[in-house]
């Protein structure tokens with residue numbers, strides 16, 4: 001069996017830099033790349049992005065919504081994008097933000113983490129707001145198959161705090177997610193459970209001390225998050241941060257050299273090809 005997700009991530013980010021590029025082919029971007037907003041445009045833009053920078057970045061994060069909105073044929077395009085990412089030697093985090101009761105979560109896990117479907121990714125995003133315990137089947141399967149999870153914790157959107165900063169027994173909901181993810185990693189020794197914490201926060205209202213998993217940090221660029229601020233925002237946890245940008249990179253397309261330059265500027269592998 002190949003190494004587990006976290007070990008592969010550490011190795012790849014050491015070689016290619018720690019930028020995660022989001023594959024978010026939304027309508028204005030598809031049109032700006034010169035295509036109609038249809039299945040052909042969806043496929044050209046998303047696969048074209050991976051083709052242009054696939055050797056330069058450690059991780060891609062396809063946003064499932066932009067494929068789902070074209071129905072089953074859109075999901076077939078997503079499967080081809082996931083295959084392209086693997087072919088380029090990069091890792092995929094499929095952004096599906098799933099979260100449900102245990103039995104349903106087991107089915108979502110089979111879809112995305114089992115290795116038995118063409119929608120299997122190296123890691124997925126999951127939503128813990130039915131209770132961290134409801135994610136058990138995903139945690140178990142990720143450990144079994146050597147894949148990764150990113151649990152929503154403190155999201156980049158301004159409304160996120162309404163729920164995530166609610167306090168019970170002296171700990172915010174977000175802090176409870178940090179503590180539960182940390183406990184799951186300590187129990188397994190695999191570091192498979194990561195967190196999602198937005199790069200748009202002014203200050204970190206969380207204690208990440210001792211958390212050893214990966215921290216996905218979306219919101220870089222278009223939403224206002226800045227890579228240069230992440231060291232001071234995350235402090236000791238900065239070494240585990242995986243900054244993620246979608247529109248900020250994709251808007252440089254379709255020109256290959258422009259895409260490669262923006263990746264390099266944001267911290268991907270130098271534009272040497």
Ligand SMILES: O=C(O)c1cc(=O)[nH]c(=O)n1[C@@H]1O[C@H](COP(=O)(O)O)[C@@H](O)[C@H]1O
Nearest residue numbers: 063125155156157198218222223245246247
């Ligand atoms: O899980 C995510 O990736 C995510 C969490 C979060 O807190 N905020 C957030 O923007 N995202 C996703 O990250 C991407 C951000 O896109 P850009 O703002 O274009 O970089 C979208 O696919 C969002 O769904």
